[in-house]
Amino acid sequence: MDGFQAYGAGKAGGVFDPQTFFRQPQTIVRVLCWLFSIVILGCVANEGYTNRPEDFQEFCIFNRNQNACSYAISMGTLCFLCSTAFLALDVYFPQISGVKDRKKAVMADIGVSALWSLVWFVGFCFLANQWQVSQIEDIPLNEGAAAARASIIFSFFSVFTWAVQCLLAVYTFKLGADSVTFSGEYIDPNQQEALEEAPPTEA
Template identity: 35%
Template sequence: WCCISFNAWHKKGRKEYCLYNNDNAACRFGSTIGLIGFLAATAFLVLEAIFQNLSSIKLRRRAVLMDTGFSATWSILYLIVFGYLGIAWGKADYPYLGNGINNCRAAIVFSFFSIAAWGGCAFLAYARWQQGADMTEFTSGFDP
């Protein structure tokens, strides 16, 4: 998300405009999806680290279900971001001195890679859900 947040804006006088065809919504949408995805990935990483210490089976099942749902949703949202940024970039004029071109292109490519990354996370979370269907994955690792 940093490619968009910091480098997809061009300052002309006192006003900043988005390099994606002067469409500020394209820059904001890509930045928002990227930032929320980064924060959620960090939260899911922490949740994964403490997963075996969660004592409630219901809590473990909800954690895996949340991971599956969020990852699948974010994969779809990154597909939308990829299309939106790609179309906006295709309509954009060449920036002054080529300033920010590589950052805009990198944001489009990374949003494409994020589709597969979040889709893979959703698949692995769903596989974990299927393994836990017999409740062995969700039971605690110690005998009471």
């Protein structure tokens, strides 16, 4: 039972090892998703708006479509928060003692990762299309062009990082389904030792 694995992690109560954690493929991909969301958010929020000398109001550099900039900023913010939350869950995951709770966490990871992959695919298509039809005169001195291209590129990358994250979660789910030989709760090692050391009660 020492080698027991429940959905990719051993029994609850183990010591957290940062080196092992950050070397896991799941963690690496999760960090990439987190970084890409920051890049997209930063590019559009900082350089996604401009104005021509004769205008007095800023407009979105993506074909003057406010929805394009709003989409990128909103999704970048939500993706950043979601990635942060799941990174925290990954850290806490080995401490979850219930097999059913671990299963729910892995299933949530599968669903959320698949959803974000779809969201960024839509975002990539939307931003790329709006940038393609943008007017040259709306971007004086090519201001913000690099940021626009970067947000499009990293939206494209995000489609694959979240898809890979989904596949890793599916693998973890299958691993857990194959390795768990019983259902319900399993006892924390510390609790198990306490039960073994406790004297038998008299009838």
